[in-house]
Amino acid sequence: MSKTVNFRALAIVLLAGMIPSLIAQEGDYQKGLSYYKQGQYQKTIEEFEKIIEVHPDYESGHRILGDSYLKIKAYDQAIEAFQKALELKGDNYVTHYGLALSFFNEGRYREAIAALNQGEDYARSPRDQYQIYRTRGSAYYNMNDFERAISDLQQAVSIQRGNASDVLQLGIAYYRLGNYLEAEKYLQQARVLDPQASGAKRYLSRLQFQGAIEAIEAKNYPQAVALLDEYVKEYPExxxxxxxxxxxxxxxxxxxxxxxxxxxxxxxxxxxxxxxxxxxxxxxxxxxxxxxxxxxxxxxxxxxxxxxxxxxxxxxxxxxxxx
CATH class of the missing domain: 1.25.40.10 (Tetratricopeptide repeat domain)
Structure with a gap:
């Protein structure tokens, strides 16, 4: 199993707020904005790099650059741009979240958690809070800190149900802590949400295997035979x-x-x-x-x-x- 769950870079509301009139009048801004809306992020970067060079204190420009770099998976540049935006305006949730995603997708989970912690006070909508809990829970999961992962992922699924990845990680985290009843509950939910996903099926089979071992230890051999016979049909090798x-x-x-x-x-x-x-x-x-x-x-x-x-x-x- 691959533990890492890569989030797709979510659309970040980057264009809110007043645009300095000087910048709004420049062709680079209009061109860059058009590229951004079209999803042409490399061209967006080229235009906004020009703007930032002339207007280094343009916070929204750094934020747009950060998200554009994030979209093309240039995470180091995204981190640098988001950090610069936060230096200029530290109370913007989407900037904290963009920085956290950049760290997360690089596998720098501790730094992702720190960025989410710093931005948590600014996550006021249920959607924002869900993103905090989901991303931080997944970061803890990938660090094998399953107790903290469960705490955050439980919050995430209480806000937004129906995400198979969240439910699967929650089920596996419970499994890794030996809480097999809760593990089975969430793994079954994950399998219903995404019948094609192999992770839920694999861990449910492990639970079946664990139940068979317990049956052997309890000398309930017919039950053990039944469980293991089904298991080896699924995994004959x-x-x-x-x-x-x-x-x-x-x-x-x-x-x-x-x-x-x-x-x-x-x-x-x-x-x-x-x-x-x-x-x-x-x-x-x-x-x-x-x-x-x-x-x-x-x-x-x-x-x-x-x-x-x-x-x-x-x-x-x-x-x-x-x-």
């Missing part, structure tokens, strides 16, 4: 999943099914000594002593465990006596 299905089948005394899973594990995870140890146990239980000894030896070659050595010695002695 997952060696760990097949190994645990083999264990559940073994403990449920479904020995043929257990053997099939363990042999598949030999193909998928051939360096896992526990697979051979379990095969050794299974073959010993069914009195296939030569196969049991062969698998115990392989297990011991991979992992010099005293208990495995005892199994090797025991089988060697049993075979010797039978000859």
């Amino acid at each position: 997952d060696g760990e999943g097949r190994f645990n299905l083999g264990l559940a089948q073994l403990f449920a005394q479904n020995l043929d099914a257990a053997e099939r899973e363990f042999l598949k594990c030999v193909e998928l995870i051939p360096r896992n000594w526990e697979v051979y140890d379990r095969l050794g146990y299974l073959y010993e239980s069914t009195k296939q002593y030569d196969k049991a000894l062969q698998n115990y030896r392989t297990a011991h070659d991979l992992h010099q465990d005293p208990q495995v050595q005892k199994s090797v010695d025991r089988l060697q002695e049993r075979i010797r006596r039978s000859q």
